[in-house]
Amino acid sequence: MARINFTVTGMSCGHCAASIKEEVTGVPGVREVDVDVAAGTVAVEGTNLDEALLRTAIVEAGYEVPGTLAA
Structure with a gap:
């Protein structure tokens, strides 16, 4: 299983986290x-992850x- 970590700006609350989780969970291969x-x-974990789609x-x-952080 692969893991990709992103830095993300503009997040300030739990609603922000929920919005991102909802969108990212729909990308093929995402497990967590x-x-x-x-x-x-x-941080996104899954198989055959496409960084551009994430x-x-x-x-x-x-x-x-x-930017993207090292895993």
Whole structure:
């Protein structure tokens, strides 16, 4: 199982986390999404993950993804 970590800006509450989880969970291969609002990170675990699709899902939820962290 692969893990990709993103830094995400614009998150400030539990609703933000829920919005991101909802969008990212719909990406093929995603098994788990962990959103840490305080740290500004989103960790995604799954198989055959497509980083571009994950970034797009986060952006569609209304947040910015300025970079990717090392796993």
